[in-house]
Amino acid sequence: MENVKRKTGELVESAPELSKFIEYVHTAESPNALDTKTKELISLAIAVVIRCEPCILWHCEAAINAGATKEEILDTLKVAVVMGGGPALMYAVKAYEIAKEFLKE
DSSP: OHHHHHHHHHHHHHSGGGHHHHHHHHHHHSOSSSOHHHHHHHHHHHHHHHTOHHHHHHHHHHHHHTTOOHHHHHHHHHHHHHHHHHHHHHHHHHHHHHHHHHHHO
16 A cells, blocks of 8 residues: 555656646545545445556545444445446455455554
8 A cells, every 4th residue: 555655646746737636636535515434435436346456455445544344345345346247346355355454454
């Protein structure tokens, strides 16, 4: 996870115009009608469906840091599989393994 964050930071430093996107991400993920945990669980489900492993890492950690439980993550992964089918199931397995590692910390 630290590697993903470091490399993302390096890219944004090298291409400062990307900082506007990062600003938007922070705005969109801030609590409003939905709390941060719910938004991170939604992002985790989307990451599974689009099969983005770095996104799974990022949003799994963020969801747990926002208070998501193992049960909430499992419910999220089930919905992702419904929407994404077999490929999403394979990435849900990855996400579940990642969540178990983050939950150990």
